[in-house]
Amino acid sequence: MIINIDWKPDKTSKIPIYIQIKEYIHKKIINGEWTVGMKIPSQRKLAELLEVNRSTVMNAFEELIADGFLEGNTGNGTRVKNNLWSLFQTTSPPNWNHYVENGIYKPNLPTIQDIHKVEPQTNIIRLGTGEPSPEMYPKDIMGEVLKTLSTKIEIMGYEEEKGLPQLRKQLCHYLETLGINATPSSILVVSGALQALQLISLGLLRGGSTLLLENPSYVNSLNVFQSLGIKLANIPMDRNGMDTSFIKSYKRRYNASLVYTNPTFHNPTGNVMTLERRKHLLTVCEEEQLPIIEDDVYRELWIDTPPPPALKSMDNNGSILYIGSISKALSPGLRIGWIVGPEQVINRLADIKMQTDYGSSSLSQWAVTEWLESGKYVKHLESMREALRLRRSTAIRVLQNEFVDIAEWTVPSGGFYIWLRLPPTISIKELFYEALAFGILLNPGKLYDEQSFHYLRLSYSYASLFDLEKGIKKLGQIIRKLINN
Amino acid sequence: MIINIDWKPDKTSKIPIYIQIKEYIHKKIINGEWTVGMKIPSQRKLAELLEVNRSTVMNAFEELIADGFLEGNTGNGTRVKNNLWSLFQTTSPPNWNHYVENGIYKPNLPTIQDIHKVEPQTNIIRLGTGEPSPEMYPKDIMGEVLKTLSTKIEIMGYEEEKGLPQLRKQLCHYLETLGINATPSSILVVSGALQALQLISLGLLRGGSTLLLENPSYVNSLNVFQSLGIKLANIPMDRNGMDTSFIKSYKRRYNASLVYTNPTFHNPTGNVMTLERRKHLLTVCEEEQLPIIEDDVYRELWIDTPPPPALKSMDNNGSILYIGSISKALSPGLRIGWIVGPEQVINRLADIKMQTDYGSSSLSQWAVTEWLESGKYVKHLESMREALRLRRSTAIRVLQNEFVDIAEWTVPSGGFYIWLRLPPTISIKELFYEALAFGILLNPGKLYDEQSFHYLRLSYSYASLFDLEKGIKKLGQIIRKLINN
Missing domain, CATH: 1.10.10.10 (Winged helix-like DNA-binding domain superfamily/Winged helix DNA-binding domain)
Structure with a gap:
């Protein structure tokens, strides 16, 4: 510890x-x-x-x-x-x-706790962190936004249950550009996607319910559902996303209540669910009357071509709770995300949100409103994609130069992550502490899937470009040393 | 509904x-x-x-x-x-x-849900709202703070588990002025006092545990403990605060795990626990090894003389979890509060906080840091007290002129609330809807105590000074009409 x-x-x-x-x-x-x-x-x-x-x-x-x-x-x-x-x-x-x-709540997994404790340390190269790099932080534009707000905000009280009306209005316009039609009353502003999951766990499920989800999955690294006795049933995935042919039988076997999916630039594998799979997922879930949580927080961060449309944009009967956030594309520090879904569900989650924290920071909500309304956000996404393209090619270049004989990977087409497969002979636990001794912080694959003990979630989003290159090179040396021991 | x-x-x-x-x-x-x-x-x-x-x-x-x-x-x-x-x-x-x-979570009480739905409506006189009035919002100073932040914030990422280090440092200085000694590692920044209670309910208690608390109590209007099967045992209170002579026997009878108290400008009664009672509460709880949650969010809002010292300032062995917030004295929209307590408890609550929302808004934390560091906050408190003095005297004047024969009350020495006792013959439910028809929103006493069905929590903090006078006068007329019916 x-x-x-x-x-x-x-x-x-x-x-x-x-x-x-x-x-x-x-x-x-x-x-x-x-x-x-x-x-x-x-x-x-x-x-x-x-x-x-x-x-x-x-x-x-x-x-x-x-x-x-x-x-x-x-x-x-x-x-x-x-x-x-x-x-x-x-x-x-x-x-x-x-x-x-x-x-009642289980503690975070020990490795997650350790990662949280190391993160604030300076001089650490964070090769697993799923967060935009300080290098990409738009300090000047945020400064402009804050200057605008300094004269614009007339009052900052408790906001409406579902969040600042101006923000929800802007979100409607923004979501429309993603093909998602919603009016403000079917949107709940939350403090990031994790809170969305917590509200769903407290508001829509009971102990003993089962959630179907991709394996590996970010949700496996959390205890937010597990703490309340909600079970997770892992559905295999391949490069085309969740293997939807399992859903029917899994629903019966586990009496499943919900499907959770992160179809676009999946955390931790970087995979994108194909359009065909998306359609199949929707069809199966409609047949089974099985609601879907679509966690779409990486959507904007495509590098090569825009990803297939959101499931929510093809949702014909209100089967989907859609989660978005500005944490990945702009700033996690604002702690602003949103849930879009049928109005009675949003009403319920808004009521739980009021019991949890009386709403998200009004100041943060104003800031996001301003980013959206001024067009700064959409413009910023372009520079994010440009920066990520450079970072991805840097990471892939070092991998190709140094890792060809010791690891396998797929080049992601967006998002933050490379799912790095290492030889099963080396202990990732040993690698984690060995790398830490050299000032490198890693995210072991086991956090996302018990069986993925020979994987790392490598992130090209956080470390400085300089550290990214240096860190991955060093990681290669450490891995070689462990293989040779 | x-x-x-x-x-x-x-x-x-x-x-x-x-x-x-x-x-x-x-x-x-x-x-x-x-x-x-x-x-x-x-x-x-x-x-x-x-x-x-x-x-x-x-x-x-x-x-x-x-x-x-x-x-x-x-x-x-x-x-x-x-x-x-x-x-x-x-x-x-x-x-x-x-x-x-x-x-899993119970919905908010129907009356609370109704109140949340009415609040956003314009042209409503809110006579029960426990929130500083828009009239008292320091727009210009907040503008200055935001201007300062527009050049000061270098990066807004996920912050440390316990919150922005700069904020926790400022909080140490501020708490010291209240006689509370703490280092940054025993402080957790939270999104308001309600979240503090949620973290405690999820992190330190089990279903079937019992919380002792004053009756009436703000906590009785919530479902945050009850939803998880945590029981509430009501301890009588008088004008000197919680009747601490009950604690020993109640601890045994209910096998109680914690005492919750809001000793200073109590919500909803406005009472202040005397120094003698505070000392007795501490002694009994130390003898019983019973930890205390001290909810002290109204402390700064004294009107006549400063209240007795916080229990936490007299806590010799780490028995107290202390909750503070800037919601009542500055702005609830920032959603920033804090918990101070023994380090292992704060570590646990920080871990739960990370599972809940990954920390509070970084922007809000920076704003509060700036308010504290610049001395603007302490200065602002003076004008808050001045404004509350005027509001209290306005409310009391109208009551004295119009309510002497229909209600009883005690003049509060600080905070927001007058606990108004009405004749038991009138139905507060009827009064609630009748007042609403006249554009007046009330907080029935029953929300805070099942037996207080003939009370109202009258707040002089929210409505404009003009509406406060007008609203209370109108309320008197409506009450008279109901009595005569």
């Missing part, structure tokens, strides 16, 4: 470093941030995180032990023994661990 | 209104927004919402029935019969009602 610490000793200060560390820990204990009985990071780990010698940490620990705040470093680690007050009290703090371990 | 509609016919158009209505409904059906089998609003209701004669709606319905899109208006209402495609198909759409009715 990787831990983070939000402080570093000041090496230029006159106060000895071990005293600074002692005071830091002391403060955490006094504040009740580290509670009595809590296990604290080991000396070795702290020394590493604080970038000091282990003996320095040891000196701090020894004084805190002598003062009665910490309990001796037995084989079981160091724990908080007392705080300033507990010395005079006979009571102990609540058993928070009991709460932390028994909550 | 109140319904909303996002469209009105264009009365200046050359196209007859009934044709416009027909086309509107036709589009909804063709788009799959109104699905086959769905019950649509009645002619009477539509006529009212669209502000047309019922005969106009009837003409539209008749043509749609003749064309096969709608099914005759039997006693069971009008339903969608076919869409353009279903005429050629043998299948029907998914049974969405089954999904909508069977999801």
Whole structure:
């Protein structure tokens, strides 16, 4: 388990470093941030995180032990023994661990937790991150948008249940360009596609229901459905997308309630579902009265040619809940996405959204409205595609130069991901930590499919162009080293 | 049940209104927004919402029935019969009602749903809304903040698990002024206090656990705990706050896991827990190892004198999860709040937050950082207090002039609310709809306590000063009319 610490000793200060560390820990204990009985990071780990010698940490620990705040470093680690007050009290703090371990939601997968902890570190080359690179962030245009908003926003209160009316109106126009017809009352603004999935899990399903989905799938890396006892049944996929011939029998076998699909520039494989498959999926699901969640957040990011039309654009009877977002093409920091579907379903999800967070940031909604209304968003998509084309060719060039004998891949026609197949002989877990030691953060394929333990989700979207080239080259060397060991 | 509609016919158009209505409904059906089998609003209701004669709606319905899109208006209402495609198909759409009715989360209480639907309407005097008035919105200063941000924000990506580091640093400084010591790693940025409660419900509790809370309580108006099978046990309160003498026995009787309290300018009563009670609450909960959720979102809004210190500032052993927010004092539209607590608990809640929405709007977080860092927030609080003082005295003056013989109340020393006790002989439900007919939106006390059916939560925070006076006067007249009936 990787831990983070939000402080570093000041090496230029006159106060000895071990005293600074002692005071830091002391403060955490006094504040009740580290509670009595809590296990604290080991000396070795702290020394590493604080970038000091282990003996320095040891000196701090020894004084805190002598003062009665910490309990001796037995084989079981160091724990908080007392705080300033507990010395005079006979009571102990609540058993928070009991709460932390028994909550309804499952924790994120350990690897996901580790990835979240490493991500904020600087000097890390993130080769798995599914997010537009800071290099592609349109700082100047966002600046213009914020300047416009600085005089435009008259009031920022709670918005309507389904989101800012002006934004939903703009989304109608935008969706029309994708062939999707909707009026504002059948659109719910959400805080990104993940929240859309959470609202669906809380609002439309029961424990024991089953979701059919492509395998591998981004959803397998989450616990949002699983935490509530909703089962996932994996449908095989090939380069043409989900193998829709399985749906009929799987629906019966698992008594499935919904199909989840990410048909366009699929996460993590980069595949695009063909038009033929899309039509078949629609036909089968209509016959089976099986609703579909279409997660279409990568649609705009085509590199070669526009992808086949959205399922939603061919939806004749309101079978599809369509999810879109500006996170992938503009900025995940705005946390704005949308769900489009039959009005009674959108009403229900809007009611759940009101119970969850009373709506998404009004400021973010205004910003997205402005991006759409001014035409800046559509223009920005062009430069995104251009930037992604360059990034993809860089990644593919390095792969062709360095990986031909150690990996297999398909060139994606859009999106962020290359689904990299490595020799089954090497341990991806070992590779993950080995790469991390060299400052490279990876996304193991196993997150998306238990059987894909010899895959990586390689992303050409996040690292700087320079780091992308350097990182993939280095990755090749590390893989070779592991193969040769 | 109140319904909303996002469209009105264009009365200046050359196209007859009934044709416009027909086309509107036709589009909804063709788009799959109104699905086959769905019950649509009645002619009477539509006529009212669209502000047309019922005969106009009837003409539209008749043509749609003749064309096969709608099914005759039997006693069971009008339903969608076919869409353009279903005429050629043998299948029907998914049974969405089954999904909508069977999801895990309970719907919001019907009155809350109705209130949410009325709120966006213009020309409504909202006498129950717990939100700062548009009159108090600091448009110019927010404009300055946005201008600053337009050049300051270098990148807006996913932020760290616990929120923007710069914001958490500013929050540490701010919390210190409230006597609360915390380092950034024990703070989680959330999208408002309601999300804090949702994260706690999903992350720290199990179905069957019990939460002790004041009665009445804002939490009783939510379903966020109840939907997950978490029970609420009501502890009586008086003008000094929660009656803490009940806690020991209630903990045993209900095997309670947590205490929820809103001790300062309590929602809905406006009460402030005395210092003595605060100390007793802490002592009892420490003895019982019972953690406390302190919801302190109204603290800054004192009018007469600063309230007693936060429980969290007297928390010696990490028993308290402290919730704060800028929604009440600055702008709910930013959707930014925070939870402060022991680090292992904050880590857990941060992990759940990542599963819920991947963090709060980065733009909103930057905005709050700027408000805090520049000192604008603390300065703004002064003008908020001044504005609330004027609003409170306006409301109290009207009450004293017009309500002395029909209601009882206590003058609140801060916050937004007056807990208004009406004669038990009048039906608050009747009053709610009667007031609505006069354009006044109320919050019935029953939302916060089943037994408080003769109370209203009157808010002096939202309506314009002019409407506040006018609305309360009118309310008095309506109450008198009901009493005399």
